[in-house]
Amino acid sequence: MNAPTVTQRIRRLIFEHFDRHGVPPVVEQLMVEFSLARDDAAEILRELDAARHIALVRGTARILMAFPYSAIATPFRVTTKERTYFANCAWDAVAFHAMLDEADVTVDSACHHCAEPIHIEMRGGSASVVEPADAIVYLALKPTQWWEDIVTTCSNTMVFFSSEAHRDASDLCAPPEQAASLTPDQVHALSGPIYRTKFAVDYARPGKDELLAHFAALGLTGEYWKL
Numbered sequence: 001m002n003a004p005t006v007t008q009r010i011r012r013l014i015f016e017h018f019d020r021h022g023v024p025p026v027v028e029q030l031m032v033e034f035s036l037a038r039d040d041a042a043e044i045l046r047e048l049d050a051a052r053h054i055a056l057v058r059g060t061a062r063i064l065m066a067f068p069y070s071a072i073a074t075p076f077r078v079t080t081k082e083r084t085y086f087a088n089c090a091w092d093a094v095a096f097h098a099m100l101d102e103a104d105v106t107v108d109s110a111c112h113h114c115a116e117p118i119h120i121e122m123r124g125g126s127a128s129v130v131e132p133a134d135a136i137v138y139l140a141l142k143p144t145q146w147w148e149d150i151v152t153t154c155s156n157t158m159v160f161f162s163s164e165a166h167r168d169a170s171d172l173c174a175p176p177e178q179a180a181s182l183t184p185d186q187v188h189a190l191s192g193p194i195y196r197t198k199f200a201v202d203y204a205r206p207g208k209d210e211l212l213a214h215f216a217a218l219g220l221t222g223e224y225w226k227l
């Protein structure tokens with residue numbers, strides 16, 4: 001392996017910092033740690049944003065999201081043996097289990113329709129507790145739309161419902177071919193190639209062909225899953 005670039009090392013530091021402290025590092029920490037001028041540190045953060053590793057607060061060099069971590073409070077609370085985190089969306093909450101080598105993860109959230117508590121325990125590669133039992137993860141936009149505005153997508157369109165009935169009663173409910181309803185186990189399987197190696201310095205997001213093959217291997221082959 002080639003020596004990691006500063007951009008790769010900063011990406012990994014962001015994830016390690018979230019892991020240890022529950023919040024992202026600030027630009028000044030990167031300036032000191034990597035001997036960078038402010039503009040150069042900010043430029044690297046913008047590169048990581050453009051490469052879809054993180055999302056910045058618009059118009060700033062402040063880190064809002066490093067998928068699956070959120071820097072601000074959200075309805076997607078994740079608890080590990082060590083600490084509590086906020087995830088960006090329902091998918092990101094379940095994805096902590098894949099990212100953390102299938103360590104025990106508890107997700108506490110709420111139905112997007114009625115705010116009823118939803119409690120999920122991910123253990124050894126599957127959901128050992130899902131309360132209420134019919135709770136689903138709902139993706140209200142198609143994959144081709146996710147990155148048009150990822151902050152909006154994560155914040156507003158990837159949610160939990162306590163049941164399909166509450167999904168159907170919600171304003172968010174889209175026509176079936178334009179949305180996906182998944183079980184926590186399906187979301188865990190979906191997360192593997194995207195989240196499993198987030199802490200590796202040479203982490204790369206899977207390409208389109210790799211993702212399509214992964215969707216197909218999980219039986220996710222309908223019109224919705226085209227990229």
Ligand SMILES: [Zn+2]
Pocket residue numbers: 111112113114115116161162163166
């Ligand atoms: Zn509900």
